[in-house]
Amino acid sequence: MLNQIDLHRTDLNLLTLFEVVMAEGHVGRAAERLHLSPSAVSHGLGRLRRLLNDPLFLRTPKGVVPTARAAELAQPIGDVLARARNVFAVAEPFEPARSTRRFTLGAPDGVSAVVLPPLMAALRDQAPGVGIGVRQVLPTPGETSAERAWQFAFAELESRVMDLAILPLAEVPARFHRQLLYEEDFVLAMRAGHPLSRRVTLARYCDNQHLVVSLQGDAHGFVDEVLAGQGRRRRVALTVPNFMMALAMLAESDLVAALPRRFVQRQGPRFGVVAVEPPVALGSFGLQLVAPRVAMMDAGIAWLVEVLASHHQEVPSNRRAKKSPARGRA
Helix, strand or coil: CCCHHHHHCCCHHHHHHHHHHHHHHHHHHHHHHCCCCCHHHHHHHHHHHHHHCCCEEECCCCCEEHHHHHHHHHHHHHHHHHHHHHHHHHCCCCCCCCCCEEEEEECCHHHHHHCCCCCHHHHHHHHCCCCCEEEECCCCCCCCHHHHHCHHHHHHCCCCCCCCEECCCCCCCCCCCEEEEEEEEEEEEECCCCHHHCCCHCCCCCCEEEEEEEEEEEECCCCCCCCHCCCCCCCEEEEEHHHHHHHHHHHCCEEEEEEEEHHHHHHHHHCCEEEECCCCCEEEEEEEEEEEHHHHHHHHHHHHHHHHHHHHHCCCCCCCCCCCCCCCCC
């Protein structure tokens, strides 16, 4: 957006001006929010137009509307400003009760659905001004190495796109801090009153139609590998891209799915979905809080780690988590 030659000559307050005009859709109202005159805002927009080589905003009888280029730039400019605000927030002592910082947490949706309710309750009591943004993070499809499967999440942590991530990993690269948040295993999820729930055997389980959570629509998951070891197969009738959709589909069908226990316990009741013990062990895995070691020097991030751990951690943090399937499909 701004090359190195321009950057040292550029007033980065112009990005704030852009953000406010984008939000208000009106130069006059933007001027009021910024405590500037309308002519000063117009002058700033003129400078920004020359820098970005685009009109950015077009006048209408009711205000201004963004050009296609301005709409395209809104998100990256917002990201730049959010990071800049965090830099200054970090420079000040972190006081949860007074802070208005916004933290970004990355996690698979089956994990965020477990950790967010108690986290938001804790923030309401301890830090009502703190905000949380959640990014859906998923393993690279087809990658069998756990570390490589989550490489994208590591990159986003190091670039500070995310402050923290919760990942199903036993080990992380040495440059990252990790803390075991909780251990998870799998249960069979199905609607209340499902015939299978009355008597679960391996044969009856395999005879049912199955649902698999897979972003790419791949019907083969680690459960199929467990069943193959028992000389069994199953029929996958449906794949869905996320865990919450899985619960919705289970609630209105006779499909069966192997899903994380805590996820089903927390979110299943609202869908009328119950957890049933599987007829064969499906494995377990540890959910790790992961952050760059340098980020743990930030008092705000260290505090957030402590809050998350206090609501979920049930085992010592130095206990090794069991290896989980890198693909993440059941």
